[in-house]
Amino acid sequence: MATNEVVLALLRKGPAHGYDLKREHDGWFPDARPLAFGQVYATLGRLEKAGLVEVVETRAEAGPERTVYTLSEQGEHQLREWLAEPAGAATASTDEIVRKTIAALRTGESPADFLARQRAAHLRRMRELTVGAPERDPAARLARDHLVAHLDADLRWLERAAEVIG
Template sequence: MSVSRSLLGLLEGQPQYGYTLRQRYDRWFAGGHPVASAQVYSSLRRLADAGLTEQVGVEPGGGPDRRLYGITGAGVEELERWLAEPELPDLRAARQVLFAKIVVALLTSRQPQRILERQRQTHMARMRQLREVRTAGEPIEQLDADFEMFHLEADLRWIDAAGPRIDRIRASLQEHPC
């Protein structure tokens, strides 16, 4: 998730304060994992350094001054570029963990089927939670739940496909140890 590019999108409509941007980010993008204020302000600072945002006002307050941020013309161009660029699937993080666990289990004569079954149970429990959101959540929460649900379904298909291959892989490792 690109926090900085999402902030550009939130700024396009009108200038906003960092606090307001954090609240709006959490509402639309956080999915239950709020963004840290420090991350919002450091992103705004980097965007300003790159000429994509600018400070358009300051309001004195009881504490630090409240800064009003706006998007620049270059920021709008960058937002357009980011929106037009398709996202390449990045499966490395999920692949690295589960795939690595299965390979290590095979290499160390452990039971990869147990790992797959525990992962299946975890996915199924998460899918039950998501079904509730898809039924009773706000439309934006439902959209987010759909996205996660479809990815979990793909993981489950992989788990199903991996199961029958394990015995063949184990036999191959016995014939040709690493």
């Protein structure tokens, strides 16, 4: 994921400190792995060094000291450029599902057993994502739909793999 650019996008809404950015990120992408606090602060450090964000203030409220960051003019430019570029299509078979299937084939493990377990896991995850009330937030709905579409594509690939290893 383009963590630098996503943090820039989060800051476009206004100045924030790392805790707020982490919480907002996890709200934007509720089905993704939560962003680690260490990753947030490391990213902010890189962005500050690059001149893409600026420190607005450092304050100590009831808890630890918090540094508030804002998007710089250069950061806004970087964000606009990133958003203007189409995301690249997958170009290599480096997904873990592919690697494990190939490893099972090449090492004498049972690829059919792996494929069956993987298929069950994918179906379970799809059910988790599609059961219940639909997401009201269009951005969250789109993120979830993308994840479900990838799971569906993986399931089709798993079926194809099972046919090939037969």
